[in-house]
Amino acid sequence: MTTPDLSPAVTAYFELMREPSKTGVAALFTADASVTDDGRTFTGDGEIRAWLAGPASEYTVTHTLVGVERSARNTIADVLLEGDFPGGRVLLRHRFREAASGLITRLTIAVE
Template sequence: MTTALPQPVTEYLAAHETRDADRALPHFTPDATVADDGHTYHGPAEIRAWLEGAASEYTYTSTLIATERIDGEHYVATHHLEGDFPGGRVDLHFRFTLDDGLISRLVIEP
């Protein structure tokens, strides 16, 4: 199902799944931003802290249920999550913007 997604996105998603910031960070531009759960994280240090902290706050399973290529720079990966977070179930859209083959912006939202 990830055939519609470019390599930096699929590699980031694999690193995110295992909560491996060292594997995830090389796929971002130096000035990248991540927006998740009402907060925006700028640059490698804040993104690392998010990956190691907020993104790891709950225990959950994640299943990739859809991918979409919007254009050459914009992609969406939709994941179904179930776990011990408020509500217990949600479909999250990971909206990626690429710049020169790296992720410059990631927005995660229902």
């Protein structure tokens, strides 16, 4: 997934999330970053790695970027997720906050 509207970290996040092993995604986050997904918050490297190995890897999915809003260090990406999860299709809003370093400090994923 390459688009000029996404920062390098956000582009890499979506590319690496397509991989069977998502361990490389953790390097895109700051040490004290947090991820909120499905109402649960995962904070710090250890919890984010557990999220990547667990809930984030539970199903086989495809991602289609359907919209992007970007300002300063914030990116909102609307993504159509399709796969073998209950319902099989959902539109998710990913809200990214990045540090000056370009790493992700906060990610919130919610149904749009």
